[in-house]
Amino acid sequence: MPTVLSCEALEKRYGATVALGGVDLEVERGELLGLLGPNGAGKSTLTKIACGLVRATAGRAEIEGAPAGSAPARAAIGYLAELFRFPEWLTADELIALHQDLAGSDGGAAERGELLELVGLADARAVKVAAMSKGMQQRLGIAQALVGSPRLLMLDEPTSALDPVGRRVVRDLLRELRSRGVAVMLSSHLLSEVELVCDRVAILVAGQVVARGTPAELARPRGVEVETGDGVRSFPEARRDDVPRIVAELVSSGQQVYGVNLLASTLEDAYLEAVGAA
């Protein structure tokens, strides 16, 4: 898969404060990368450097081979900031039209209608931003980020103001985008959301990537539980390969075995371990 976003030894310092301390990261075409980390870990800074909003102190960030922030790089991305506002005097349709102009998209009314439909705002195209709830504005933000069919979508906490239905809409949308080959970098505190949709996860702590991999790779075995006639017996050090032996020993010792559970840590466990809060 071709690499859409590539960061190499990326550093950002604000005076004496190190926001990013040498980050290496890649996002491939059609990949959904979850960016996790506590507040101040550098997630937003990394995203902003990739968008060209913040200049890196050192290192390299490229979008499809073009330096982040350059015109070709900006033409390839869609972005929704964590803290954003849209002009309150614009309607949803007008806002998307403005971003079509800014992005050089010639999609016209058809693209506007499709995007608003995608985020569940088809009936709100004439509604002004001022009259929208925070959740509606967040969905509108996702729609504006999709203007011009970006190859890389960067979303910073895109579901923070959404209700469960809205989150499901966004999850389905992200899966749909992945199937179309769009790369997505999703920064979020909602671990369950990330676990549900992301192909890979990178955990940032104090400006460093401290863990990365698929959610399954980050999850670790936590032993085996066996349901017997005498109750549930735990084997914390056991792994999948140990199950036949454990069951055989229990049966040979006269125990009735009703079920076996392979225990694995969740992404939340892996995250807490990585950030040192477990």
Place this chain on the structure above:
Amino acid sequence: MSGALIVARYALREAVRRRVILVVLVLTVGFLALYGLGTAVTFNEVNSLAADDQLDDRVLAGSTLLGLAMFTILFLGAVLGVFLTLGAVRGDAERGLLQPIVVRPVGRTSLLLGRYGGAAVVCAVYVAAVYVAAMVITGVAGDWWPDDPVGPGAGLVLGVLVIAALSLLGSVFLSSTANGIAVFMIFGAGLAAGLLGQIGDALAVQTLEDVATVSSWVLPFEALYQAGLHALTEETGGITGVIVQLGPFGGAQEAGAGLWLWALAYLGLVGAAARAAFARRDL
């Protein structure tokens, strides 16, 4: 359509939709109505005075009234220009309005050009229109017209464009409130320097004259205003000419083409500084 034009159109639409233009128009109609009333009353009084061989009352009244109107127009234009630009960069960035636009391919230079272009069009049209209206009111009420009807209006327009450019530059560094305060203090300082220069000229105090000269280079909007006042009665001679050239609020001061060239170059320098600072600014 180029990026700057898209942003300028957006800025213009914002000014209309947020009723900035409507409010300004309503208040300006009020100002012009008051000005018309004052002008009519003044010229009625002037017409009842006995003729004076030395002093042309009609010229004195007309130029003073229009000079006062020019001061007001400069102030109103400055308010409009500052409020349309004071939050263009940092203010909008702090509110989260700027980032979705900056990440688009239009680029930061086009964004600045567009924001300034939109504000400049609104301010230039407004200042020119109100100046023409005030001149026509004065002419109709008192049958007095400026010696140069175009120069004073052009000076006001360029002066307001300079103030708007300073406000845009300030918006790169300062939050909206701080920038608004800073620009209006600069505006006041420029006017004060002009007054000091007139006092220095009258009393032959070189230091005050030097302060005014330096200020007019650093803040050319004041010099443009003074040049505009001078152009109102540039062909008026005798005692009348001497008195009217004192002018209201800072006095009249002749300026050559150098001032206009410097003001245009100043706009370019301020724009270049804003561009360089914005290009380096993290958002």
